[in-house]
Amino acid sequence: MKANPTAAARWVASALAVALFPLPARAHLISTGLGPVYDGIAHFALTLEDLLPAFALALLAGLRGKDHARHVVIALPLAWFLGGGLGMFFTAHPPIVPGWLPLLALGILVASDLALPRTATTTIAIVFGTLLGFENGISMAQTGTGGRGVLGASVAVFVLTTLVAACVAAWRTGWLRIAWRVAGSWIAAGGLLLLGWSLR
C-alpha cells in the first residue's frame, strides 16, 4: 500500500488543530444516569453554593431551638421547590444571587448567634430558599432536567436541613454551641473570600 504523505500530513495537521483548541462544555448539572430526580439530588449535594447556605440555615434554625427548626425544615424546601418551578420559566434570566451573598450573610448570622425571632428565621429561609431554588430552576430547565430535578433538589434540601437542624437543636449547649458558631464563621469567611475572588 502506497501512502500519500501529503494527504496524511493534512489529516494529522487538522486533527492536531481540532485537538489543541477544544472548547470544554461546562454544563452545571450532574448526570447520574439514574434520572432527573437523582440528578437534582446530586446537583444539590455537589454544588457548594447551594449546599452551604442550606447547611447554614439549618445551623441558624437549630441554634434557635426546635420551634425555629420545625418551621425552617418545612419553609426552606417548599420555597426552594416553588422558586425552582418559577425559575423554569425564566431560562434566559441572568443570575440574581451572587454565590458569596448567602454564604456571607447566613454565616455571619450563625457566627454571631443572634437571638432572632421565629418569624425572622422563617422569612430568611423563605427568601434564600426562593432565590436559590429560582437559580436551580433556571439551570435545570436549560439542561432538560426539568421539574423532577427541582423536586429532587428540594427533597435533598429537606433531608439535609432536617438532619442538621435536629442535631444542632438537640446539642446546642457548651462546647457544641461554640462548634456550630465556628462552622458559621468558616462559612462566612468562605463567602467573604468568594466575594474577593469575584471582584478580582
Next chain:
Amino acid sequence: MRFGRPIGHFVVLAMAIAAFATPSFAHIQRGEGGGFLTGFLHPISGLDHVLAMVAVGLWGAQLGAPAIWALPVTFPLVMAFGGFLGLLGVPLPGTEIGIAASAIALGAMVMLERRPPIYIAAALVGFFAIFHGYAHGTELPPGESGLLYSLGFVVATGCLHAIGIAIGTIHRWTAGRVALRIAGAGVGLAGLAFLWRAVT
C-alpha cells in the same frame, strides 16, 4: 486494499484527538477536591503559619472563657478579610514580617502568660490574622475552585487553633502551665528566626 488509505487517515485522526483531547467538563466537577486540598495544605505547609495559629489556640486556652471561644469564631472572619484585601490588590507591605512578628508576639504572650482584656487580645490576634489571610488569599493555583480553596485554608486554620486549644488544656496542671510557657518561648524564638529570614 481499496479502503486502506481513508481508514488509515481516520485512525491517525482518532489517535491524535485521543492523545491531545482536553477532557470535557460537562457533568463532572474537576479540580474541586484539588482546590480544597491545596487550600487545606497551604497553612500547614509553612511552619510560620502553623506555629502562629497553634499559639493562638494556646493563648486562648490560657486566657479561658470568653477568649477561648471568641478567638476561634472571630479569627477566620478577620483572616478572610485579610485574604479579601489581597484579592482586591490592596497593597499590604511587609506581609512576611507581619507573619513572623505574629509568632514572636503570640509566643511572648503565651510565655509571659499575659492576660489582657478580651478586646485587646482580640485586636492583637485580629491584627496578625490580616497578614496570615493576605498571604493565603492570593495564592490560588489556576484552574481550581476559589470557594473550595478558601474553605480549605479556613478549615485548616481552624484545625490548627483546635490543636492549640487541645494542647492548652494542660494549663490546668502546674507542670502543664510551665510546659505551655516553654512552648510559648519556643514559638517566639522560631518567630525571631522567621523575622531574620524575612528581612535578610
